[in-house]
Amino acid sequence: MPGPGSTSRQCSSCCMSLNVACKTCKFCKAVQPRKLRLNKRMEKFDTKANTWVQAQKRNKTSSHLRDQAALVKCNI
Numbered sequence: 001m002p003g004p005g006s007t008s009r010q011c012s013s014c015c016m017s018l019n020v021a022c023k024t025c026k027f028c029k030a031v032q033p034r035k036l037r038l039n040k041r042m043e044k045f046d047t048k049a050n051t052w053v054q055a056q057k058r059n060k061t062s063s064h065l066r067d068q069a070a071l072v073k074c075n076i
């Protein structure tokens with residue numbers, strides 16, 4: 001069992017010793033859990049980014065509506 005500060009760890013499926021930087025096991029080709037965790041984080045980030053973009057779009061639309069309303073007021 002690798003201790004803290006160790007540069008090796010065990011494969012999650014075949015329990016062979018791997019370097020911590022390995023994304024897949026070199027023996028059984030299994031994807032290591034760190035990558036899955038990173039994927040989860042990236043998905044979370046993507047949803048956050050999408051909601052931010054939608055909020056920006058919404059705000060832009062409402063400001064455009066306000067601008068148009070101001071123009072209508074000026075024309076009257």
Ligand SMILES: [Zn+2]
Binds near residue numbers: 016029
């Ligand atoms: Zn393995």
